[in-house]
Amino acid sequence: MNKGKKLYEGKAKIIYEGPEKGTAIQHFKDDATAFNNLKKSSVEGKGILNNRISEHILNNLNQIGIKTHLIKRLNMREQLVKIVEIIPVEFIVRNIATGSLTKKLGITDGTILSKPLIEYSYKNDDLGDPLIAKEHILEFNWATEEELDFIKENCLRINDFMQGMFRGVGIKLVDFKLEFGRINNEDKNEILLADEISPDTCRLWDVISEKKLDKDRFRKDLGNIIEAYQEVARRLGIMHEKANISEVQFGKPKAVNLKKK
Numbered sequence: 001m002n003k004g005k006k007l008y009e010g011k012a013k014i015i016y017e018g019p020e021k022g023t024a025i026q027h028f029k030d031d032a033t034a035f036n037n038l039k040k041s042s043v044e045g046k047g048i049l050n051n052r053i054s055e056h057i058l059n060n061l062n063q064i065g066i067k068t069h070l071i072k073r074l075n076m077r078e079q080l081v082k083i084v085e086i087i088p089v090e091f092i093v094r095n096i097a098t099g100s101l102t103k104k105l106g107i108t109d110g111t112i113l114s115k116p117l118i119e120y121s122y123k124n125d126d127l128g129d130p131l132i133a134k135e136h137i138l139e140f141n142w143a144t145e146e147e148l149d150f151i152k153e154n155c156l157r158i159n160d161f162m163q164g165m166f167r168g169v170g171i172k173l174v175d176f177k178l179e180f181g182r183i184n185n186e187d188k189n190e191i192l193l194a195d196e197i198s199p200d201t202c203r204l205w206d207v208i209s210e211k212k213l214d215k216d217r218f219r220k221d222l223g224n225i226i227e228a229y230q231e232v233a234r235r236l237g238i239m240h241e242k243a244n245i246s247e248v249q250f251g252k253p254k255a256v257n258l259k260k261k
């Protein structure tokens with residue numbers, strides 16, 4: 001599929017104009033960043049794995065009635081998506097306290113929360129994505145009260161579904177980040193789940209060993225990043241037990257069915 005012009009380049013993805021009006025191509029890069037861009041590296045094969053894992057999760061969410069921007073995966077690194085007007089808020093859902101929550105509030109790492117906690121941060125790299133209150137979102141018209149209610153309900157449904165999905169393969173869903181956007185459908189605004197859901201945007205711990213299977217391996221220099229992401233893909237049944245990302249040819253434009261490897 002022919003790509004149009006580059007619309008946006010982020011830390012881990014590039015968005016190109018899509019083949020039809022209202023569509024875009026989301027390209028997953030191997031770049032990894034942390035601590036608001038202070039730590040940067042390239043992790044070979046990460047984009048391929050995140051593309052597959054995010055496709056799998058968004059497709060499953062779609063099947064339980066959650067509307068997402070994903071139209072279809074095009075190849076190893078790209079997805080065809082609907083263009084949305086991104087709401088400039090990161091919705092963080094937490095089941096277990098870790099990361100910035102423990103640092104900011106002195107909560108013991110690993111504390112199990114009595115119910116899922118939803119936090120908001122303002123999507124602004126220059127300001128370091130600061131934690132904000134619902135009142136900020138309403139005051140600055142980043143979303144309406146009605147939109148927020150809808151999004152919160154979606155966050156909880158997504159959390160319930162994903163917790164079950166990961167639990168079933170021996171993984172604890174500790175926390176994750178979601179982004180939502182608007183599209184105009186028959187003169188009505190509709191909210192869609194956007195961006196990606198992958199080990200870059202979730203914290204995933206092995207149920208028994210509590211081994212980290214997510215981007216904390218990069219943030220904390222724990223090594224074996226790709227192996228951890230592959231492990232997540234394998235457990236979700238996306239990659240065949242014996243498949244290894246190093247066996248996959250990088251950069252090929254055609255989709256590769258890893259299950260057949």
Ligand code: UDP
Nearest residue numbers: 092098099100101175176177200201202203
């Ligand atoms: N997260 C993300 N992008 C961000 C910030 C957070 O995907 O810009 C994810 C992160 O991977 C984790 C969850 O949101 O799964 C909560 O992150 P936290 O607020 O603890 O931030 P961190 O400790 O990463 O600064």
